[in-house]
Amino acid sequence: MIAWVLFGFILGLQHALEPDHIAAVSTISVEKRGIGQIVRHGAVWGMGHALMLGAFGGAVYALELTLSERLASGLEFAVGIMMVLLGARLLYILVRDRIHFHTHRHGGDAHFHAHSHAGDVKNHALSRHAHPHPAGGWKRSLAIGMMHGLAGSAALVALAASTAPSAPLGLAFMLLFAIGSIAGMVIFSTVIAVPLSYTAMTLTWATRGFQALAGVFAIGIGLRTLVETGAVLFG
Template identity: 45%
Template sequence: MLSFLALGFLIGMQHALEADHVAAVASLASGERSLRAIVRHGTAWGIGHATSLFVFAGIAIVLGIGLPARTAAALELAVGVMLVGLGLDVFRRLVRARVHFHAHAHTDGVVHIHAHSHDGDTGPHDPTRHEHTHPPGLPVRTFAVGLMHGLAGSAALLLLAVTGLRSGWSGLVYVAIFGAGSIVGMALLSAAMAIPLSFTARAMTWAHRGLQIATGSLTVIIGGFIVVEAAGTLL
């Protein structure tokens, strides 16, 4: 029993590294430059993913019901469309304004890289435009994307939990541990993603833009594949 639950945690970590999950978080975090902000995106995705998994799969386990194949395919289709939208949004952010990067310090002494636009400016550069705040808490948009991914992944998790455990309550514990593993996995991955994003933002603006273009392109491609596959199941 304990070994199966421990395996669930590890599978949850591995599950977070699936291509569509990585693409979603990378596209959402591509505009960030600090380790803290990027990890916040990964953690928000993981919490949203775990929340919907626990609620949706948990209810199904307790009630002893399954998820119809067409419903699962429809959820996958929605995820694919969402990914295409996230990828296109990366390009929208890139072309929206002319951006430059610089380092500056807040009043609390924290120094970090900041990006902002001067597109359309006609007067001299105003240094007060560098003043900005960092909202506390988790990014709501990233949390919502995690919720959607959790809904789409609940069908496979239901099958694994039901076939591996006899008790419904054991299944709930498994889902919770699986979700915790996905949070840890995505948080660690987002920390790894922060290294090239932070470095290129600080030292090579052209490379940073290249990473954003690559992220947006891959996200659109992965989303497109998911849409085609899910649509084939539904039609």
């Protein structure tokens, strides 16, 4: 029984590293600065994913409802649209803003910052650096994770139903799966946070390259999802 429960956790770890999940979290991560911030947003994505898996998938499993292939494909199709928009937004920001990295001061304290001068004067020395540092963005990370969790519920319900000897154990399996997905995304976020943080301080071109690659990757994954699920929905 312990091995069976651990199986759910391990599957959750693997599930977090599926291409569409990696692409989505990458588009979130490359906009953040600092290892702690990147890991936190990855964890928030994982929590949103887990919440929707537990709420929607658990209800469907416990009530023995049926998710049609068309509904499951429709949810995946919505995720495909989201992925394309995430990637396109990231590329648009790169084109729109002349982002660069430098050190300046806030109240006498030296501070390293990713900064855009879109619309500023041509003389960089005259540009205003006393800008605010707004927090947030976690709601978007949470919403993206919830959308992924909603789309992945159908497969999880089918897996739990085919392996669990009883409904309580099936729900326990789904819970461990969700926890595993959070852990997997935290691990992935930690792995990518180190090079992102390092290049932000040393190689501006590399940081921009990471951002562009994440955007193109997200769009590619989104388009593939749209083609695959569109065949079911509109074929």
